[in-house]
Each structure stands twice: as C-alpha cells, then as structure tokens.
Amino acid sequence: MIALFIDFARRFARNRAALVGLFLVLVVIGVAIAAPWWFPRNPLRIVGRPEIWPFVSPRYPLGTDSLGRDIAAMTAYGARTTLLIGLCASLTATIIGITVGATAAYVGGWVDELLMRLTELFQTIPNLIFVLTIVSILGQKIEYVTIAVGVVTWTPIARLTRAEFMSLRDREFVQACRAMGMGSLRIMFGEILPNALPPVIVLSSLVIAGAVLFESAVAFLGLGDPNVTSWGQLIGDGRTLIRSSWYICAVPGLAIMLTVLALNLVGDGLNDALNPKLRDR
Amino acid sequence: MSGFSRRDFLMTTAGAALASGFVGSSSAATGTPKRGGTLVGTWGGFEPQSLFVPAGGGSSPYFTSTKVFERLLRLTVDLKFEPVLALDIKPAEDFRSYTIKLRPNVTWHDGKPLTAEDLVFNAMEYWKPISAGVTLDALEGAEAVDPLTVVLKFKVPVPEFFLKSVLAGKAGLVIPKHIYAGSNIITNPVNNTPIGTGPFKVKEWVRGSHVEFARHDGYWNAGLPYVDKLVIRWWRDPASRSAAFEAGQLDIGTFNPIPAPDIARLTGTKKFVAETKGYSNSAWITSVEFNQRREIFKKREVRQALLHAIDRSFISDTIFFGRAHPSIGAIPSSNSIFFTKDVQDYPFDVKKAAKLLDAAGYPVKSGSRFKMSLVSAGWFEENVKIGQYLKQAFEDVDITVELAIPDRATSLKRIYSDYEYDVAVSNNSGSIELIPATTQYYTTDGIVKGAAFRNATGYSNPKMDEIVGKMAIETDEKKRVSLVHEFDKLAAIDAPILPMVDLEPVTIARADVRNHSLTADFMGESWAEVWLDR
Numbered sequence: 001m002i003a004l005f006i007d008f009a010r011r012f013a014r015n016r017a018a019l020v021g022l023f024l025v026l027v028v029i030g031v032a033i034a035a036p037w038w039f040p041r042n043p044l045r046i047v048g049r050p051e052i053w054p055f056v057s058p059r060y061p062l063g064t065d066s067l068g069r070d071i072a073a074m075t076a077y078g079a080r081t082t083l084l085i086g087l088c089a090s091l092t093a094t095i096i097g098i099t100v101g102a103t104a105a106y107v108g109g110w111v112d113e114l115l116m117r118l119t120e121l122f123q124t125i126p127n128l129i130f131v132l133t134i135v136s137i138l139g140q141k142i143e144y145v146t147i148a149v150g151v152v153t154w155t156p157i158a159r160l161t162r163a164e165f166m167s168l169r170d171r172e173f174v175q176a177c178r179a180m181g182m183g184s185l186r187i188m189f190g191e192i193l194p195n196a197l198p199p200v201i202v203l204s205s206l207v208i209a210g211a212v213l214f215e216s217a218v219a220f221l222g223l224g225d226p227n228v229t230s231w232g233q234l235i236g237d238g239r240t241l242i243r244s245s246w247y248i249c250a251v252p253g254l255a256i257m258l259t260v261l262a263l264n265l266v267g268d269g270l271n272d273a274l275n276p277k278l279r280d281r
Numbered sequence: 282m283s284g285f286s287r288r289d290f291l292m293t294t295a296g297a298a299l300a301s302g303f304v305g306s307s308s309a310a311t312g313t314p315k316r317g318g319t320l321v322g323t324w325g326g327f328e329p330q331s332l333f334v335p336a337g338g339g340s341s342p343y344f345t346s347t348k349v350f351e352r353l354l355r356l357t358v359d360l361k362f363e364p365v366l367a368l369d370i371k372p373a374e375d376f377r378s379y380t381i382k383l384r385p386n387v388t389w390h391d392g393k394p395l396t397a398e399d400l401v402f403n404a405m406e407y408w409k410p411i412s413a414g415v416t417l418d419a420l421e422g423a424e425a426v427d428p429l430t431v432v433l434k435f436k437v438p439v440p441e442f443f444l445k446s447v448l449a450g451k452a453g454l455v456i457p458k459h460i461y462a463g464s465n466i467i468t469n470p471v472n473n474t475p476i477g478t479g480p481f482k483v484k485e486w487v488r489g490s491h492v493e494f495a496r497h498d499g500y501w502n503a504g505l506p507y508v509d510k511l512v513i514r515w516w517r518d519p520a521s522r523s524a525a526f527e528a529g530q531l532d533i534g535t536f537n538p539i540p541a542p543d544i545a546r547l548t549g550t551k552k553f554v555a556e557t558k559g560y561s562n563s564a565w566i567t568s569v570e571f572n573q574r575r576e577i578f579k580k581r582e583v584r585q586a587l588l589h590a591i592d593r594s595f596i597s598d599t600i601f602f603g604r605a606h607p608s609i610g611a612i613p614s615s616n617s618i619f620f621t622k623d624v625q626d627y628p629f630d631v632k633k634a635a636k637l638l639d640a641a642g643y644p645v646k647s648g649s650r651f652k653m654s655l656v657s658a659g660w661f662e663e664n665v666k667i668g669q670y671l672k673q674a675f676e677d678v679d680i681t682v683e684l685a686i687p688d689r690a691t692s693l694k695r696i697y698s699d700y701e702y703d704v705a706v707s708n709n710s711g712s713i714e715l716i717p718a719t720t721q722y723y724t725t726d727g728i729v730k731g732a733a734f735r736n737a738t739g740y741s742n743p744k745m746d747e748i749v750g751k752m753a754i755e756t757d758e759k760k761r762v763s764l765v766h767e768f769d770k771l772a773a774i775d776a777p778i779l780p781m782v783d784l785e786p787v788t789i790a791r792a793d794v795r796n797h798s799l800t801a802d803f804m805g806e807s808w809a810e811v812w813l814d815r
Contacts, residue, residue: 044672046595067670222688226665226669227672227683227684239518240519242520243520244543244546
C-alpha cells in the first residue's frame with residue numbers, strides 16, 4: 001500500500017505544474033484554517049473608513065471595501081466558504097454521478113435507458129440558470145447553494161462512470177465473481193468501482209473548480225447567503241465602484257482565479273498519476 | 282500613453298468645475314423643440330411585474346403605466362395643480378361635492394372617445410375600490426351630468442388639496458371603461474398592454490429587457506409627444522447603467538440610475554447632466570419596519586431601542602455617498618407643507634439601546650438577547666449594504682441576526698404578502714399629500730394582505746386611525762396641518778415603521794435631452810414634452 005502511494009506521489013510530482021497547483025491549494029487551505037486566528041473579528045464587520053486602498057494602511061493590508069470592511073479578512077474567510085462549497089458540492093455530485101452511472105451500466109436495459117435520458121435532461125438545462133432557479137426556490141442559504149451546485153454538476157461524472165463500467169462489466173474477473181455467486185452490489189462497488197475510479201477522481205477534482213466558479217457567480221448576482229463572506233459576493237458588492245476602486249473586485253477576483261487554476265493543475269497531475277496508459281510517458 | 286494633451290487638460294478642469302456644483306440647467310426649455318427620435322429611458326430599479334398594476338405595485342409599474350395612462354391633473358414644481366384630462370375641478374360650498382369638467386376631444390389609443398361615463402366608471406369601480414382604497418371611502422357617488430361633466434358626491438366634507446392630490450397622484454390614473462367594464466380590473470391580462478389616453482402606446486414588451494412605446498398620433502395635445510419612440514429598458518445594476526450612458530445606449534435615467542461616485546465622472550464629460558428637480562411630489566425614503574405579529578417586536582420599547590441602535594448618518598454618508606439625510610419623524614423634510622421637526626427622534630446611542638432592551642425584558646443570555654430575521658428588500662443596491670450594516674448594528678446590541686436579501690419578487694412576497702420577517706428594510710415614495718401614500722403604512726385599514734407598500738407591520742392603534750380619519754375631512758388647511766403634526770408625533774413614538782433616511786434622488790440625462798424634470802413628479806409624468814436636440 002505504502003509502496004503504491006510512493007509510486008503515485010512520484011508520478012504526480014513528475015508534473016511540475018501540478019506541484020505548483022498543489023502548493024497553491026495548500027496555501028488556500030492554510031489561509032482558510034488560519035482565518036479565525038488571523039482575524040478574530042467577524043469578517044463582515046465595518047472596521048474602518050470605506051475605500052482605503054491596499055498597501056496604504058498597515059491595519060488593512062488589502063484595503064477596505066465600500067462599507068469599510070477589511071478586504072483581507074473577507075478574503076481569508078471567503079476561502080473557507082469557497083473551499084467548503086467546492087468540496088461538498090463535488091462530493092454531492094460524485095455520489096450522485098457514481099450511483100447513477102454505475103447502476104445504468106451494470107443493470108442495463110430499460111434502467112439504463114431511463115437513467116441516461118434523465119442525465120440528458122439535466123444536461124440540456126443551462127447549468128447556471130439551473131443553479132439560480134434552485135437557489136431562488138430553496139432560499140439564500142449556503143447549504144442550498146451547495147446542493148444546487150452538486151445537482152447540476154453530476155452529469156459528466158455519471159456518463160464517465162457508466163462508460164468505465166460498461167468496459168469492465170464483461171471482463172473475466174467480473175464473470176468470475178458472478179460465477180462465484182457474488183451479489184450485484186458487491187460486484188459493482190467492491191470489484192468494478194475500484195477499477196473504474198481513477199478517471200472519476202480526476203473529474204471530481206475538476207468539478208471542485210467548477211463549483212467554486214458557480215458559487216462565485218451565484219454570490220456575484222446577489223443570490224448567495226448574505227450571512228457569510230464569499231469571494232463572489234465581494235466582487236458583486238464592489239462592481240459599482242469598478243471605475244474608481246477597482247481593487248475591491250480585483251483582490252477576490254485574483255483569489256478565485258488562482259484557486260481555480262490551482263485546482264485544474266492538481267486535476268492534471270492526478271490524471272497523470274492515475275492514468276495507467278500514461279504511466280511511462 | 283501618448284502624454285497629457287491640452288484637450289484632456291481642458292476637459293479635466295471643466296470636469297472639476299462641474300463636479301463642485303454639477304447640477305446642470307439644460308433641463309430648462311431652451312430653443313425650439315424638435316420632433317422625432319427615439320428616447321431611451323430607465324430608472325434606478327428593476328423591471329415591473331406588469332406594465333400596469335391597478336392596485337399600485339410600486340414605482341416600477343408606475344413608471345411604465347404613466348406613459349400610457351393620464352390623470353385629471355398634475356402638480357407643478359411650485360406645487361400648483363395644472364389641468365391634464367380635466368379642464369376644471371371645483372368644490373361645492375360645503376366641500377361635499379366636486380364638479381369635474383373634462384377636456385373635449387380626448388381619445389383612447391383604440392380611437393374611442395373619453396367621456397364622462399369613463400370617469401364615473403373610474404371613480405366608482407377603480408379608484409374607490411382598488412387604487413385609492415379607503416382614501417376615497419367618503420365617495421358616495423359619481424354622476425355624469427353631460428358627456429363632459431361629472432359630479433363626485435361625498436358623505437363628508439373633503440379637503441380640496443387632498444382630493445386634487447389624489448386625482449393627480451398615483452391612484453388617479455384614468456382607465457378605459459370599455460376595456461375594463463365587467464372584468465376583474467386587477468387580473469385583466471390587458472394590464473400588460475394597457476390602452477390609455479396618454480402620448481405613448483405600448484408596442485412591445487420584451488420581458489427581461491425593455492418595453493417599446495410608439496407615439497400616439499391621435500394625442501389630444503396636438504404636436505406632442507415630441508419623440509417618435511420611447512423605450513424603457515431595465516439594467517440589473519447601476520454600474521451597467523453608467524456604462525450604457527457612456528456607450529450611448531441610454532438617454533435618461535430617473536431615480537439614481539448610476540452609482541453615486543460615477544455622477545461627477547459622467548457630468549464632468551459635459552455630455553451628461555445631473556438634475557435633482559422633479560422629485561418633490563415623490564419623496565423617497567428608506568424605512569425600517571417592525572413586524573407587530575411577532576411577540577418581541579410588538580413591544581414599543583424594543584422598536585425604540587432598535588432605532589437608537591442605528592447610525593443613520595453612516596447610512597446617508599457612506600452608503601448613499603451623501604445623497605440622503607437622516608429622517609425626522611414619518612414625513613420627509615422635503616415636504617414644505619406638512620413637515621415638522623417637533624417629534625420624538627432617535628439619536629444613535631448603543632448604550633441607550635442596550636439599556637432599553639434590558640428594561641423591555643430582553644437581557645443578554647449566553648451572548649444573545651434574541652434572534653431576529655432581517656429582510657432587506659434587494660431592489661436597490663443600497664439596500665444590500667443597509668442590510669449588511671443593520672445586521673452589524675443589531676449585533677452590536679447583542680441580537681442574533683439572520684439576514685436575507687431576496688430579489689424583488691421574493692422581497693415583495695416576504696414583506697407584503699407572507700409577513701415573513703421580524704425587521705424589514707423597504708422603500709417608498711410619498712406625495713406631498715400624506716393620505717394615503719404615507720398614512721396607509723400606519724392605519725388599520727392600510728393592512729391589505731398581498732398589497733405592496735402598505736401597512737405590512739400589522740400596526741393598529743385606534744388613536745392613529747382617529748387622527749387620520751380627522752385629517753381626511755378637515756377642509757381648513759391650517760387645522761389640517763396641525764392634525765398632520767399630531768399624526769407625525771404619534772407615528773414617531775409608536776414607530777411601527779419609520780424612515781431611516783430621506784433620499785435625495787437624482788436624474789441623469791444626456792445633455793441633448795431637453796424639457797425633462799419640469800414637474801413635481803417627473804418619473805410619473807407622461808414625458809410627452811421631452812425632446813431630443815440632435
């Protein structure tokens with residue numbers, strides 16, 4: 001097991017860009033964890049004069065927004081919201097996607113038809129509009145935003161899982177399991193899934209990046225939870241001042257850009273490390 | 282960068298000169314009006330739920346419907362009534378009946394003439410039961426004496442300024458009998474393509490984008506309107522409106538269309554003017570409402586304490602960039618007839634607020650006095666910030682606040698239909714005359730579930746109802762003023778809902794848009810006289 005992991009780490013490390021991505025992700029995670037020690041106050045508190053530029057006042061290194069809230073504190077706490085929503089939404093999407101994809105491929109027949117048509121139905125609805133609809137029906141709570149993002153992003157995972165399952169379903173080892181009298185669930189999740197998982201994990205890591213962007217879009221449009229800080233919300237609040245105090249949008253914008261880029265790089269690295277075909281590239 | 286040219290320099294200095302007193306004067310009628318062109322207008326809010334909302338529905342439908350429907354009178358900037366569809370309105374000696382002479386040769390957009398029958402229908406079937414509501418409770422009957430004369434009869438004496446204000450106000454739109462008779466006026470689908478007597482006909486409403494109005498060629502005021510086409514377009518946020526101005530996609534925007542910091546920048550280019558006239562009969566306020574259906578906020582002491590916890594100067598200076606000022610009492614200070622300073626006020630004092638809450642029976646228990654749901658109506662950019670500020674202000678007196686900033690439709694539903702809030706932030710614009718626009722927030726009969734911008738707090742005080750009842754029938758103008766002061770004092774002490782700040786709205790227009798902002802409520806005018814100097 002340990003040898004396997006070392007092997008995996010070595011292959012991951014071969015991709016330099018992925019290491020940079022991993023480093024950035026760790027920094028964001030670090031900031032998210034350290035936020036309450038760094039900024040013990042509620043980040044949404046008005047603490048100073050509005051529109052102080054970054055690097056002007058040592059108390060507010062990244063400046064203050066149009067209400068006089070500390071942008072550094074809001075960005076640090078925003079990392080928590082963003083990562084939390086990204087991870088939970090990706091988890092939700094992965095669970096739905098794997099369940100639907102695995103069932104469709106393994107059971108086949110009309111169940112496959114039904115589940116795939118359902119997947120297509122979800123795919124035809126424009127993602128962002130679907131997210132906004134769900135949020136406006138359920139309400140402006142962070143939990144609901146997470147569910148909404150999860151519900152719209154599971155379809156590619158389902159299709160990928162189905163394709164992997166299809167190719168594995170009739171292999172000898174699966175037939176051997178059947179011949180031994182193993183139950184369907186055990187075959188699906190105990191035998192096929194571990195073999196089908198690597199590409200799914202890669203896709204899930206990319207879904208996190210997508211979820212971060214969705215959350216930012218929802219918050220930017222003012223439909224996010226106003227009780228928590230989020231990068232998208234900070235950009236949305238600052239957009240009226242974009243001509244005079246552009247840094248209000250730029251700081252969280254940069255944070256979103258770096259995080260999403262880092263997550264994509266990590267996804268690439270995972271792909272290299274987990275894809276057996278690329279093993280000796 | 283090619284360096285700082287001489288032209289740039291001149292522009293900048295001109296900009297600085299303008300920024301110091303940037304209210305331009307090009308709104309005044311200069312030169313001979315030109316015919317033709319397309320005028321694109323907007324306001325500092327969102328698209329309406331319907332182009333015409335018979336029961337009111339706020340400023341957005343008011344803005345669109347007043348381009349199509351007209352009223353009997355209008356109020357000028359110096360607060361005098363001017364005839365529109367009526368030539369003359371005269372009270373009888375006992376003020377129990379009024380004779381209205383209609384303007385001859387007025388036709389609806391479909392070619393049918395406007396007659397006294399239409400007016401009788403409006404008075405009895407529309408104004409009294411729907412738009413004016415209890416305001417015209419005293420209206421007993423309407424009678425067409427001849428095709429152009431109508432007599433309105435009242436049970437009690439009715440003050441002249443009051444009646445004329447109602448007829449010239451939001452409730453006084455004249456709608457066609459032949460379209461609405463026999464149908465449910467409120468739900469009639471024609472409200473999305475209204476047919477009126479006004480200078481503009483509805484051509485097409487593209488939902489989510491704009492409504493296009495075509496010139497009504499048979500308009501009674503020959504030669505008007507000056508423009509061929511009027512487009513009212515909606516943008517979601519102020520920054521995109523200022524971009525639209527600069528891109529030449531927008532000619533005029535009423536009610537704070539662009540972010541305050543952008544005003545000086547746009548007027549500095551000399552291509553745009555900022556105008557503060559045209560709002561005296563629609564004084565805008567941002568108010569805080571306390572839901573009386575909730576045990577905690579039913580206590581007057583709690584409401585007063587919370588008012589002490591709000592720093593109104595922060596709201597006016599920081600959130601509105603100085604384009605607002607703290608309110609005193611329930612009546613905006615711009616109301617030169619009825620405003621009084623002599624009411625209970627609530628200076629910002631956190632310690633006093635905490636003391637009052639202790640005394641009201643809500644001491645701090647494990648870090649919190651109680652939980653509050655705060656709903657800030659998300660139709661204005663500023664309300665988002667006010668919501669965030671109030672959350673902090675109330676947290677400072679140890680109240681746990683759950684903040685929601687819903688979109689327009691959800692805000693209307695939560696505040697005015699479902700009453701699903703503890704404390705709400707909302708807006709309204711009142712006329713000079715306080716009945717009904719202002720009083721309906723305080724009277725018992727102002728409680729109409731589902732009707733927006735009325736008494737949503739559930740406040741009911743017989744004393745208040747009595748004062749407003751007296752205001753409605755006092756025909757002596759001086760005595761009426763002192764009754765209004767009595768009303769204001771009680772409203773300020775009971776504080777079920779109170780304005781936090783009076784807004785100082787501004788209209789932004791391209792410099793070549795002429796003849797705008799010349800009435801007491803420009804946003805609700807027909808815009809027939811606006812012309813383009815191109």
